Amino acid sequence: MLLGAGIMFHHVITINRGTGFQIRVFLLIVGVLSLAIWAHIKSGDSALHQIVFGSMVVTVGFRTFKLMKTMISNRDMRSNLRRLATWGYVVLTAAYALWLVDVFLCQHLRAIRRSIGLPLAWLFELHGW
Structure with a gap:
């Protein structure tokens, strides 16, 4: 990383x-x-x-x-790129936040995954998300 x-x-x-x-x-x-x-x-x-x-x-x-x-001088291109970069930044920030939650709540999330079992356990693999 x-x-x-x-x-x-x-x-x-x-x-x-x-x-x-x-x-x-x-x-x-x-x-x-x-x-x-x-x-x-x-x-x-x-x-x-x-x-x-x-x-x-x-x-x-x-x-x-x-x-x-x-x-980038072209206004349309800059606008499109800005929209794409904003979306990427939001997704990356959300991924970072999920990773931090996974780090700090690891034991609790493992317990949840064990209790619900597969296939739903993967929903609580926040590091992977």
């Missing part, structure tokens, strides 16, 4: 910048994400993982909308 979000994060931060800047930002992102992943594995606590991922998602969203204003 972090690496996938990191790719998008890198792109929206370094778009239209020189290669040297792109490489420096890439190395910084790799370093920060490596530390976050190491801390998550070492401690077993996912809070830092969640904060880093959420921060990148929010940044990518806001930066994308800002880039659309400055880089």
